[in-house]
Amino acid sequence: MTNPTTPAPDARPRGLTDVVVACFVGCLLIANVAAxxxxxxxxxxxxxxxxVLPLITDGGxxxxxxxxxxxxxLAEVYGLxxxxxxxxxxxxxxxxMSATFLVVGAAPPGSDWPLQDAWVSVLGFVPRIVLASLLAYLVGQLLNAWVLVVIKRRTGERRLWMRLLASTVVGEFVDTVIFCTIAFGPLGAWLGGGSIPLPALLNYIVVGFVYKVAVEALLLPLTYRVIAGVKRVEARAASAG
Known part of the structure; x- marks a missing residue:
């Protein structure tokens, strides 16, 4: 006999938390490799x-x-x-992901597989990118979320555009400086892979920061709609639960 308090096996999960988290983590992992x-x-x-030119960026x-x-x-809908x-x-x-690539790269390749050097030269560089991303995110993303939440406490639901842009400017600036100087600058050169010249590095930092802030500013209307949509879904899920 089925327990009435036990959800059916095919019951759909309520809310969009799992979707937002999966998209966030997926974009992070793909960007780390592309970078x-x-x-x-x-x-x-x-x-x-x-x-000034060429403009320097990366695949990430x-x-x-x-x-x-x-x-x-995440910060606006679900909190810090x-x-x-x-x-x-x-x-x-x-x-x-980084540890897996290191282990696979160190494993002896098949005798008929000619791509070992190419595989290591690309994916073997990922650990340095991941380290740069981890340190940058540790500061940048947490600053981004913290600034957004602090401004929201003072403004309530008003001025969403201000807290989105302000949090992005602070978070992206710190994130970009840390990431670029470790991933392709002198701070990360000791990990292998060398570094790019200082003028190119400064170009890389400026272009990266301006590009990221500009993209979020341009996508602000879409971000508004996504946040509003997620809030509606979560509100319905809370009332249904």
């Missing part, structure tokens, strides 16, 4: 010894801003504790 490739856009051009820039948008959703828990989960899985 191993540096991308240069434009011809060479300098002013007073300062490199395609998805990285989405992690901050999803981080905003849930956001912090998700960030820690993403870090743990990034470490697992």
């Amino acid at each position: 191993t490739k540096l991308i240069e856009l434009g011809p060479e051009f300098s002013v007073g010894g300062v490199q 820039a395609l998805l990285f801003p989405l992690t901050y948008i999803l981080g905003d959703v 504790r849930r956001a912090r828990r998700t960030i820690v989960l993403g870090f743990a899985l990034s470490l697992l």
Whole structure:
């Protein structure tokens, strides 16, 4: 006889917490791998010894801003504790990914497999990217969530645009500086893979910061809708529970 208090095996989960967390962690892991490739856009051009072009970024820039948008959703809808828990989960899985790549890279390749050097040269660089991402996120994402929550305590539900942009500016600036200087700068050179010249590094930091903030600013209307939609779903789930 079925216990009436036990949910049916095929009952749908209420709320969107699992979807938001999965998207956040998935974007983080994909961005960590994609960030191993540096991308240069434009011809060479300098002013007073300062490199203006080419613009330097990395493959992780395609998805990285989405992690901050999803981080905003987590902090705005679920609060600082849930956001912090998700960030820690993403870090743990990034470490697992990095450790797996290291073990697989160190394992003896098959005698007929010609891609060992190529595999190690790309994925073997990921641990340095992951370390940079972990340290950057530890400060950047938590600052992003903290600033958003602090402003929300003072403004209530009003001025969502202000807390989204303010938290992004603070979090992305710290995140970008830490990540760039470790992933491709002198702070991470001792991990292997070398570093890019200082003018290129400064270009990389400025371009990365401006790009990430600009993307979130442009996607602000979409972020508004996502936050509102998630809040509606969670409100219905709470009333149904």
